[in-house]
Amino acid sequence: xxxxxxxxxxxxxxxxxxxxxxxxxxxxxxxxxxxxxxxxxxxxxxxxxxxxxxxxxxxxxxxxxxxxxxxxxxxxxxxxxxxxxxxxxxxxxxxxxxxxxxxxxxxxxxxxxxxxxxxxxxxxxxxxxxxxxxxxxxxxxxxxxxxxxxxxxxxxxxxxxxxxxxxxxxxxxxxxxxxxxxxxxx
Ligand SMILES: Cc1cc2nc3c(=O)[nH]c(=O)nc-3n(C[C@H](O)[C@H](O)[C@H](O)COP(=O)(O)OP(=O)(O)OC[C@H]3O[C@@H](n4cnc5c(N)ncnc54)[C@H](O)[C@@H]3O)c2cc1C
Numbered sequence: 001x002x003x004x005x006x007x008x009x010x011x012x013x014x015x016x017x018x019x020x021x022x023x024x025x026x027x028x029x030x031x032x033x034x035x036x037x038x039x040x041x042x043x044x045x046x047x048x049x050x051x052x053x054x055x056x057x058x059x060x061x062x063x064x065x066x067x068x069x070x071x072x073x074x075x076x077x078x079x080x081x082x083x084x085x086x087x088x089x090x091x092x093x094x095x096x097x098x099x100x101x102x103x104x105x106x107x108x109x110x111x112x113x114x115x116x117x118x119x120x121x122x123x124x125x126x127x128x129x130x131x132x133x134x135x136x137x138x139x140x141x142x143x144x145x146x147x148x149x150x151x152x153x154x155x156x157x158x159x160x161x162x163x164x165x166x167x168x169x170x171x172x173x174x175x176x177x178x179x180x181x182x183x184x185x186x
Contacts, residue, residue, distance in 0.1 A: 008183060012142070014156050015037075015039070015040065015050045016037060018144065019040075019043075019049070019133070020049030020051055021129070024135075028141075031136070037142070039144070040143075040147040041143070041144070041145040041146065041147065045129075045143050046123070046129045047126075051123075052072065052126060053125055055125060058099065058122060059092070060095055060099050060120040061092055074090045082120035106131040108127065134160050
């Protein structure tokens with residue numbers, strides 16, 4: 001029996017499906033916006049998904065125009081010049097903001113370089129996701145796990161629940177929606 005079956009019917013303003021980086025950040029931002037949030041994961045939020053068990057490289061670039069320009073130019077070349085600059089800039093903005101938030105609010109212990117500056121382009125998944133779960137809970141989000149959610153593909157639409165997008169990109173998407181969608185698939 002899953003958590004949801006044990007609890008019975010629920011109502012909420014926002015249902016986030018998937019408790020990886022994308023889902024936990026979406027739940028945090030929705031809860032901060034003042035709405036009621038339920039987060040459902042088929043496994044255990046904080047331990048499920050690819051990030052929770054590995055070291056994760058993060059596309060973090062300091063907020064210095066020349067460094068951002070160089071980073072985007074490098075990725076453009078790697079992607080055969082198919083990438084859109086606007087999206088790359090949004091990913092860089094979101095990643096920059098979320099990594100600072102992770103250090104300041106979730107108190108993630110970033111290692112420091114020889115100058116004492118935090119190194120934010122790499123995360124230890126278990127530590128990261130454990131802190132994400134704690135933050136989500138502190139914001140009053142109701143976590144349901146284990147709760148596998150049946151997902152259907154809409155005609156012509158993206159496959160929900162794939163859970164492989166960069167989490168910063170997903171947060172950007174949630175923001176672009178203005179949290180009008182009641183369901184967020186992470
Ligand atoms: C080996 C490997 C190495 C990687 N290295 C990097 C890296 O260095 N840097 C990087 O940016 N990315 C890396 N990735 C990609 C990585 O998966 C994503 O960046 C990140 O985990 C995506 O976060 P997510 O929240 O979208 O998905 P996930 O972390 O996969 O989380 C999805 C969550 O949704 C839950 N879920 C899925 N379906 C359902 C359902 N139907 N109902 C309820 N819950 C559901 C899962 O249990 C899981 O907790 C790597 C992936 C792999 C496999």
